[in-house]
Amino acid sequence: MPVPWDSYSPTRRTFLSLLGGSALATTAVSSVAAQSGSSELRVGVGSVPENLNPFTRLTPAKRSILQAVYEPGIVFDDEYEPTPWLFDWTITYGGNFPKVELTPRSGITWSDGEPFTATDISFSYQYLSEYQTLLYGGIDPQLILEVSESDESVVLNLSSSVGSWLETGLRTTMLPAHVWDGNERPRSETIQAPVGTGAYTVEEFSPGSEILLTRRSNREFGDWSPQTPVQQIRFVEQSMTPDTVVESLSNRSVHATAHGGLNWETAPPNNEAISSSSVPSGTVGQLLFNLDRTPFDDRLLRECLIRTFDARTYLAELGPDSTRGQLAVPEDFSPYRSNELTPDDDTRYRAYTHEVDDVVNKARSVLKTPHPDYNYSFRAPLSTSIDSRYDHMLHVDDQPFHIAHKTATSSQAGALKIVLPQEDVTPVTESMFNDWVSLLIEIGIPTELQIIPYSDVIRRVFQERDFDIANVRFTHDSELSSFATIYSTIDTGSSMSLNAMGYNNANAELREALGTRDRVARQQNIEDALLQIYEDIPVYPYHHEQRFNVTSTQFENWTATRQGVTTHKNWVGVTPNPNAQVTTETATPNEESQTTTEPPTATQTETTEVADTGGSSLSFELPNGTGRLGAVGAAVVTAAAAGGWYFSRRGDDEMSQFEEPESSYSPRSNRGDSTDGTASNTESTATEDVPAETDDEEATADQTDGSNDTESEPAATDTTGDADGADESEGDDTTESATNVGSATGAMLFSNISELTDRSYRTTRGYLEEYSCAPTADTTRTLRLFTTTEDADESHTEQLNGAIRHWRALSSHRCVPTLVTDGSEPRPWFAIQPPNGSALSELDALEPDAAVELIEGVSDAVRQAGLYNARHHALSPDAVFYDEDGEPAVIDWGLRPLLDQDVTPYTAPEQLDAGLGETGRPTDIWALGGLAYRALTGEAPFDADSDDELETAILEGETPVPSDVDQSLEAFDDTIRRALTRDLEMRYSSPHHFALDLKGAL
Missing domain, CATH: 3.30.200.20 (Phosphorylase Kinase; domain 1)
Structure with a gap:
């Protein structure tokens, strides 16, 4: 660990050498196609879902199952061209904004036999505008002005011309109107046999134990789509620890595991049954700077900081085959490449041979250069023996950094705080970031590394913007999925914004990209934007993180890239070993294939068969040998974006099909499973506490398929290898959730x-x-x-x-x-x-630190409510509880209209006089100020003998402050005064900022 910045004494030293190490696991997808007569593919998962409701929380296993049942309207081919799947489309541009006409493709039926019609399309768009599902691309209701339906088609009138809407809005999950119409509480349903248009249906359902999918006989795709030969897929629950995964694959208790990825350091040794190989990834990593904080709004300081971060060595250590950080965006995940994106070595302060002293001296020299925005200085050079750490520290406009460093509300922010997701930490990453912290301290910038859970990163970075620098990874699959949300302040009509930085320097280029219908022009706009972004904000690709895939030994000449952006079922990224000799068949429709043996080339489309010694075969279609996307004719590709498929060896001489394993997993008791192996009929109507629109973790930590622009969301991977969660249950969806x-x-x-x-x-x-x-x-x-x-x-x-x-x-x-x-x-x-504990109304004045802790918790609950467009508007000491452990609780959410109370000492002025402004978030800020006053002083902020007098005091009286009761509380006066101001524009804008200032007054 680095020396804490506030006890640091400058010394001359060299950097610690980086150790070789691990990186985060990624998607690894392979395909198995058995010969005719193949029966059942057994897939081990960490947690078999107990509810197949698409509107409730999606685990990787649940997503895999549902994506075999439900389908999107369109898919993308291996060149990322949109392809009709359930409907054809026509876009016309009469008037200001486009109209999209959707026509259902003929011959498609739902799994219950009902035809797929225009009514289903119309219903899906209207229903999903109100009730989002995160299964495929989401619907932004603000973009759809009107949905009209005829006998044969549906017309969507859009509210704006968004160039990428084709990639997002048409990739929407289609739902059967005859099943969901009239259901106003979709998240409360417990579903065991979902009805979809997909190739599979649920035949057996043992909640929490096993789920069997069977291929539909009445699902006709036509000649334009590859078929899926595996007849049945059985998902069985098992432990997903590395040892168990290896054992289950070796003894063939399962044929595959849907796994979130295993740490490289835990890779099992190769043997005759299993082969481990490193695989690449397609994820962009970046250091997000909070540009609303001083002095990070200064490009010079950002540039100086990033050039001291050794991204080049970072990539080299994490992936020996990486591009060493030279590309802003990896070639296998974006079409936007340019030689201009390759920085010259001389533009970096650090290279492999640079000593720390060189970096420190150069950084300090650059910062001391006269600059129009800030005056940077150091009161003492490095070589001077000094007493005060502040003399060595970077000064900004003559103030030490930790004092000059301010939040958006001008509160002191102290040391520079680097936020690192706990799930991303490996020995290499932790060592590297600790080295960076030590280097920044030596330069003179007080710095702290905060390693916190990914869910807290999402909350702090993307919701509260309580950070200085955050290391975040994104998977970017569609043209504008990342750029329009992460790197701009453009209002795209999206209900979710990922711009935690406040960055807007590429707005012009991105606005053009959003508006153009010309795809070539859009790509150029985005490349121009990328050049600007790369110059302003550090972006570096995790192009070849050192992850690994476990396969059978017969796969040892193959590695798998991330799952493709095309369709959930038919396209995956498959990269052959360039040195491997493979059997190729030139695909010629209606003719017998000509078989040759040659290495894959960049121009051929090959179907490669690897013979199983037992007679089964493995079939791939490769568009080329460059790692682009390829077609796979197997159900196996229903693997979730967050999980890979690992295959065991099936090489016994007597095996000609998938063998029924010698030992299998018995259904767990008390889960409503049937003894005869059929689907359970256990009913459950458990309530769902997943957010109606955006769940903190689900919209960002599981953010590979979220609303509006799913692939732009931050992607987290469990480095323990148990992304499904061996002990994870879907408590939101099941009767057993009540216990949870x-x-x-x-x-x-x-x-x-x-x-x-x-x-x-x-x-x-x-x-x-x-x-x-x-x-x-x-x-x-x-x-x-x-x-x-x-x-x-x-x-x-x-x-x-x-x-x-x-x-x-x-x-x-x-x-x-x-x-x-x-x-x-x-x-x-x-x-x-x-709630535990006592109501605040029953307590006397609390100690200041206890009062602040209480109000912090209440403020955070109010902030969380805002994410659901919910307000409390009835906060009072009777609605706030405080237990002996200092944990607060807030009740009476949404009940104010029923309470029939006109005025309390915590009622905001705008609730009494509409002429003062509309009620909203500031209304709860007022109540929080009153509660803080009550917690600190033990008294109500306003007191009167009647409701009329109380109303007058709130509307016209002097603003109360804690020092009126206790002079020792004077430090809180300004914060309470601002919260209780009648001027809505002067009142705090968010509960978070109010709580920060309240804490700062301690």
């Missing part, structure tokens, strides 16, 4: 509140009744149940249903008691886990 959220029985899903026993009335507030209840008679664990009063009208019912939706979405937050179950009979109701 704290239920005593795990069986708390009811349709009528009369089914709850031991109900006891607690209170009535407005149109809301509250009860204490136990889920069953044999448990003492009580819940808090809320329902409308008998005199509530339809509007109150709608308000409670809205509150249920918001509360369910927020239940994953640590400060929000979990919504355990809900129902509609005899009137809407829901039950939550009771």
